[in-house]
Amino acid sequence: MSDYAVTDPATGEVVREYPTATDAEIEVALAAAAAASRDWSRTTIVAQRAALVRRVAELHLERQGELAATIVREMGKPLQDARGEVAFSAAIHAYYADNAEALLADEPIALLHGEGDALIRKSSYGVLLGIMPWNFPYYQVARFAGPNLCIGNPVLLKHAPQCPESAAALQRIFDDAGFPAGAYVNVYASNDQAAAIIADHRVAGVSLTGSQRAGAAVAEVAGRHLKKVVLELGGSDPFILLSTDDLDAVVEQAVAARMDNTGQSCNAAKRFIVVDDLYDAFVEKFTAAVLAYAEGIAPLSSVAAAERLQEQVDRAVAQGASLASSGARRGAFFPTGVLTGVTADNDAYREELFGPVATVFRAASEQEAVAIANDTPFGLGSYVFTSDAEQAARVADAIDAGMVFVNGVLLDGAELPFGGVKRSGFGRELGRYGIDEFVNKKLIRTVS
Structure with missing residues (x-):
């Protein structure tokens, strides 16, 4: 049996299996994301990228029934909750589409000494890997992908093995919204392949929502290779x-x-x-x-x-x-x-x-x-x-x-930052603090 499979929790029936990616397929995904980081993110402006994210929001609502039914099958979510999750995901994408230009605008710095001026210019950080859980298959992706695609950070997305159908549905949404090849790439990766992706020089950072054990494993690999990490690891x-x-x-x-x-x-x-x-x-x-x-x-x-x-x-x-x-x-x-x-x-x-x-x-x-x-x-x-x-x-x-x-x-x-302290992880998603996690905050100091 493949690692990636839809198993209806209500009946125990294996509905469909999806093949785990080969190493060659992982390399294709990495190459495409690296090309998007080099080309797409640098040849578009925030407003153009935000327009694509706005279309993602619209497609969530247009396909709400289909998307909701999918996660009912995958992880047993009550239908009303599933429809609500799709709607909230659309709202998150819409929030970033509507506010990205303001959130990513230049920030002047008042100088204490000297002539001229200084500012912080926010630009893309690079290719990111998102490792997402099964309990909110659309909402978790929206929190991660929405802001980062507005920034211009291409996204590789590894979803939980029990959610391959919703992962495929999201890939279709981002493709249909008009994102170029490599900007958003779903990968049915194994844990070992995910570790190799984090270690790859073309990847700049990783965001994980999951267990403490998974968070510790990801942080260990990321730390060894000097990659930035955002972790949301649950709570009590x-x-x-x-x-x-x-x-x-x-x-x-x-x-x-x-x-x-x-x-x-x-x-x-x-x-x-x-x-x-x-x-x-x-x-x-x-x-x-x-x-x-x-x-x-x-x-x-x-x-x-x-x-x-x-x-x-x-x-x-x-x-x-x-x-x-x-x-x-x-x-x-x-x-x-x-x-x-x-x-x-x-x-x-x-x-x-x-x-x-x-x-x-x-x-x-x-x-x-x-x-x-x-x-x-x-x-x-x-x-x-x-x-x-x-x-x-x-x-x-x-x-x-x-x-x-x-x-x-x-x-x-969508406007409220989400995240924790202690063993619940570090970093924030949603709101202005969420979009700030994977941004190059470049100082530009000019003397007149």
Whole structure:
């Protein structure tokens, strides 16, 4: 069986296999990207490249139904979520198309001494490799490809082996939008081939969204060859509840924050930290809502993913946690559940549970809630719910994370930077900070 295959997680059926690239095909892709970097990126202006990215956005919307159905087959995403992902991907491409000229404009520097002037001119960085995950096959690509193609950085794209059909669909979109050969190239590469691509002198940098292990492996190769890296490696985001005038509304948001993409989202809320006076009522209402969510739930991305989560949950219970569950696992279909009583010596305390299982902690005070929130190797996103504006600002400042959302969930936007700290990686995507990651910020100093 090929590494690249569409396996319907709902049935286990192998729908179609795609051949892994040969070394000769990888060389063709590298040569084409290098030629595009040398020619296309230097003979076009930002507005011309942005116009092509704008057409990519339009094609996403024109093909929304087809694209959504593809990732339902590949990784079990609920259809409504799949359509939403396509629409958000279109919005990201449109954002960069609309704003690239302003984001990449010259930046004057006020001189402290001397005559003349100085400025920073932003130009292309070079060929980039993007290594993307399975959980958001279009959105992750949009975050990476949209800004970099506006800059003029050709993109080699290695998608997850279980998403070859959506990878092919995206290649058609970029081709149909009018990008020249080599500007966007999908490669069905093996891990060894990806390492060779990173090491190749024609490649300037790499962006990866994935596991800590994958991030460490990519960073090691990139560091050895002096290549710039952006890493987004997941998280175990805290959801801190300190006060509320409407507990039912908070519970509704908590469920939405945990169950987005069937719980398979890097920045989903995973650890719910609740102050004493709200804890019992929250656990009762939240558990009931989570268990009810099981009706009609989609499968996880694969049987292997469900088995990994089952092992984590079983181990958490064996180490003293209590589990409220909606039932038993059936293949890739995983029962929703809530873990309580997870102590600091339980493995689950610092693990990321990638699926529809939440962990709830009791905190005696604001200070203890923050301490629990920060007691994790991750630092991607976080959520703070309180009716006290001063407390919200204070806690947001105290949380060790790349993102803090106050009194709201699912608030990501094309203009909002996305990324984390600690073992959640480094660098940013989206917004002005995303387009700045792979840019040559060239100083031009002129004396009159």
